[in-house]
Amino acid sequence: MSLFNSNPDPDRPVAHHAPLAERMRPQSLDEFFGQTHLLAPGRPLRLQIEADDAASLIFWGPPGTGKTSLAKIIALRTSATFIEFSAVLSGIKEIKQVMADAEKAITYGSRTILFVDEIHRFNKAQQDAFLPYVERGSIRLIGATTENPSFEINAALLSRCRVYTLRALQQPEVLALLQRALTLGEGESPQQARGLGNLHLTAEESALQAIASYSSGDARNALNALEVASKLVQSRGQTVITLDVASEALQQRVLLYDKKGEQHYDLISALHKSVRNSDADAALYWLGRMLAAGEDAMFISRRIVRMAVEDIGLAAPEALNLCLSARDAMHFLGSPEGELALAQAVVYLSLAPKSNAVYKAFGQVLAEIESTPADPVPLHLRNAPTRLMKELDYGKDYQYAHDLPGKVAAMDCLPERLVNHRYYHPTGEGREKLLAQRMAEIARLRRGGSDSDSGS
Numbered sequence: 001m002s003l004f005n006s007n008p009d010p011d012r013p014v015a016h017h018a019p020l021a022e023r024m025r026p027q028s029l030d031e032f033f034g035q036t037h038l039l040a041p042g043r044p045l046r047l048q049i050e051a052d053d054a055a056s057l058i059f060w061g062p063p064g065t066g067k068t069s070l071a072k073i074i075a076l077r078t079s080a081t082f083i084e085f086s087a088v089l090s091g092i093k094e095i096k097q098v099m100a101d102a103e104k105a106i107t108y109g110s111r112t113i114l115f116v117d118e119i120h121r122f123n124k125a126q127q128d129a130f131l132p133y134v135e136r137g138s139i140r141l142i143g144a145t146t147e148n149p150s151f152e153i154n155a156a157l158l159s160r161c162r163v164y165t166l167r168a169l170q171q172p173e174v175l176a177l178l179q180r181a182l183t184l185g186e187g188e189s190p191q192q193a194r195g196l197g198n199l200h201l202t203a204e205e206s207a208l209q210a211i212a213s214y215s216s217g218d219a220r221n222a223l224n225a226l227e228v229a230s231k232l233v234q235s236r237g238q239t240v241i242t243l244d245v246a247s248e249a250l251q252q253r254v255l256l257y258d259k260k261g262e263q264h265y266d267l268i269s270a271l272h273k274s275v276r277n278s279d280a281d282a283a284l285y286w287l288g289r290m291l292a293a294g295e296d297a298m299f300i301s302r303r304i305v306r307m308a309v310e311d312i313g314l315a316a317p318e319a320l321n322l323c324l325s326a327r328d329a330m331h332f333l334g335s336p337e338g339e340l341a342l343a344q345a346v347v348y349l350s351l352a353p354k355s356n357a358v359y360k361a362f363g364q365v366l367a368e369i370e371s372t373p374a375d376p377v378p379l380h381l382r383n384a385p386t387r388l389m390k391e392l393d394y395g396k397d398y399q400y401a402h403d404l405p406g407k408v409a410a411m412d413c414l415p416e417r418l419v420n421h422r423y424y425h426p427t428g429e430g431r432e433k434l435l436a437q438r439m440a441e442i443a444r445l446r447r448g449g450s451d452s453d454s455g456s
Contacts, residue, residue, distance in 0.1 A: 020227035021220045023194040024181050025069050027076065033177045033219065034169040035066060045070075045164050052078050054111065056134050056141040058119070058149050058158070061166025064218030067144035071115040080111035080140065086118060095129045102139045112139045119143035120152035127154045134160050168217025175212045177219055178203075178226055196230055201239055203229075207246035214250050225249050264295070268303055271346065276311045280350035287346050291339050301327035304345050315355035315430035322348055353430030361423040368418075375415030408445035 026032040029039055029046060038045035048055065049070075059067040068084075075082035083098055102112040114130075116122070133139045134157065141161065145152060149163055169177070182203060184195025207229070215222035229241045229249035267290050274282035290300055305327060308319040326345035330338035384395035399409035412419045426436040 021223040034173045056161040058143045058161045058163045064220035065166040071142045080113045082113045084115045114139045115142045120145040120147040171212045203241035206243040210246045275349045280347045283346040283350045310359045313355040313358045315353040315432040355427045406445040
């Protein structure tokens with residue numbers, strides 16, 4: 001069979017045994033829920049679709065937001081041949097075959113739309129295979145990805161595509177979709193009905209609210225949960241989907257999360273920045289989101305330790321020990337008991353005084369080392385285990401601080417080029433205020449060190 005026999009047919013009903021989410025897939029823009037920022041009248045993507053613009057597209061957004069549905073709607077509105085395959089299942093051999101067939105189709109006056117789901121799963125070489133055909137207009141590429149195209153799509157290919165960002169559906173949009181699924185198909189036979197209307201089911205508002213909330217803006221998850229709930233009530237001879245039935249169908253919350261993808265970094269970033277901004281409630285929320293989604297607790301523990309040294313620092317030096325103890329507790333107790341230790345740690349970090357003075361100071365030191373020559377160690381600080389080294393003045397004029405008043409010697413410990421250079425500037429927060437006072441005292445002792453030595 002030719003690759004070009006894959007056009008979606010709006011008049012051909014989806015098999016009645018197909019999942020509800022597939023049967024409810026919109027067949028026109030009027031049936032589409034969400035993405036009003038792109039599809040409302042006069043918005044850019046709607047104008048492009050209505051004009052049958054042949055530009056290649058990348059749809060970027062979370063799962064269940066309509067990326068595949070939009071590609072199929074575009075196919076229904078154009079005379080082009082529509083080919084769909086998944087980057088998970090297809091390789092370079094399939095790509096080359098599609099390209100060859102597309103080139104042949106041009107000679108017969110036919111355009112080809114190639115829809116690639118999860119295009120980010122193609123490696124750079126596979127993506128490069130599309131480039132000459134996109135440039136020549138042999139194909140119109142429509143890619144769908146849940147990952148940031150800036151990182152996952154070749155720059156050359158990306159520059160030849162228009163990128164549209166899809167958002168997770170809002171709860172009212174998911175509710176409207178669920179209501180439509182409950183009523184669509186009323187009076188139709190089970191073989192023809194796209195929705196659940198022919199089952200004559202009703203649902204409590206609280207049940208639909210629960211499903212909409214738990215779906216996290218994913219239309220597919222919401223419809224899947226509704227379908228499970230409908231089967232549960234039918235099996236019990238009932239007609240009302242209650243909150244209890246909906247909760248049973250859901251089993252556990254569907255959280256938008258990819259432990260290796262952008263959400264992984266977005267959520268840990270939200271946790272870190274909430275702690276830095278002293279917002280304990282937000283920090284607890286983001287911590288809970290990550291743990292509920294199955295994030296590796298040791299990864300979270302490592303980041304919490306990093307927060308202690310980067311953002312709390314010497315303003316509350318005990319924070320580091322507390323975070324290391326929380327890590328050990330999590331490792332020892334496991335989930336869910338150990339998670340409370342992590343919660344205590346992020347609350348403490350949030351409410352602790354903040355200082356990034358050491359973080360900044362060490363960064364300046366590393367930058368200095370990277371950009372300047374490696375200065376020799378001053379002679380008076382060098383080790384002198386042999387007579388030759390002593391004859392070369394290694395260790396000469398070194399002053400043993402413990403033998404001096406105030407335990408501070410009036411000698412420089414930086415290379416000559418950096419004498420009197422300061423990296424660490426303590427803040428006035430928490431314990432660091434005391435450290436600032438101690439630094440001032442040390443400076444005073446160093447200035448008076450020579451006088452103290454001569455008078456002893």
